[in-house]
Every structure is written in C-alpha cells, then in structure tokens.
Amino acid sequence: MQRWFQLAFSLSIALALFLTLRPIDEPTSPPFPHFDKVAHAGMWFLMGALGGGALKRRTSQLLGLLAALCLLGVAVEVAQLWIPGRSFEWLDAVADGTGAAAAIGLWLFWITWGGDPDARPQRTRVV
16 A cells, blocks of 8 residues: 555656646636645645655654655745746745645644554553
C-alpha cells in the first residue's frame, strides 16, 4: 500500500509542477473569486495527504514533509517570476502551506487518535 502512496505522491508533484509552471498565453476568467487560492490549497492538500501515506507516519517525518511542501510552494512562486503570463503571489504560497498543513494535521490526528497503532507514539509509565 505504501508503494501506491509513493507513486501517487510522485505523480501529484509532477502534476502540480506542470500546472503551476507552464506558461499562460491568454489569462482566462476564474469561475469564482480567488479560485486560484482554492486550487493551490487543494493541490497542496492532495500532495500532503499522499505524501503522508508514502511515509512511515512518524511525527518528525510528517513535519519534515510539511516544511518541504511549504518550501516547494515558495519555490514555485519564485520560479513563476520568469514564466510568461505568471506572477509571484504570496497568497498563493500561503494557500499552498495551508493546504499542506491541513493534510499533515489530519495525518497527525490519525496517528495520535486514529486506527494506526504501529505509528502511535509509545507512552511509558513512570512507576
């Protein structure tokens, strides 16, 4: 199962990079205001959810994944400075981080309170 998550995570990164780094010839009007922010948050949520499944679900790994996805969001925005039809927008990077944080937060909740006993932190009793 973990291999499927790894494959899907890799494909989601490739899709996100394709969609965010391709030049735009003619801007289209969005279906509703701030549609791009919702799209950014949704894509980064998907990457966070799939990436969490690809890991061994340890808290430190999930927090590292969150940091990496946030850095990827900022790097994409910086790269868009040199792509025709694209521009740097801090709110897009914030939306990326928000989507990734929501997914990682759900993984952390699942590990702590959910049904993954192998990933739960072991608590020791002090006698």
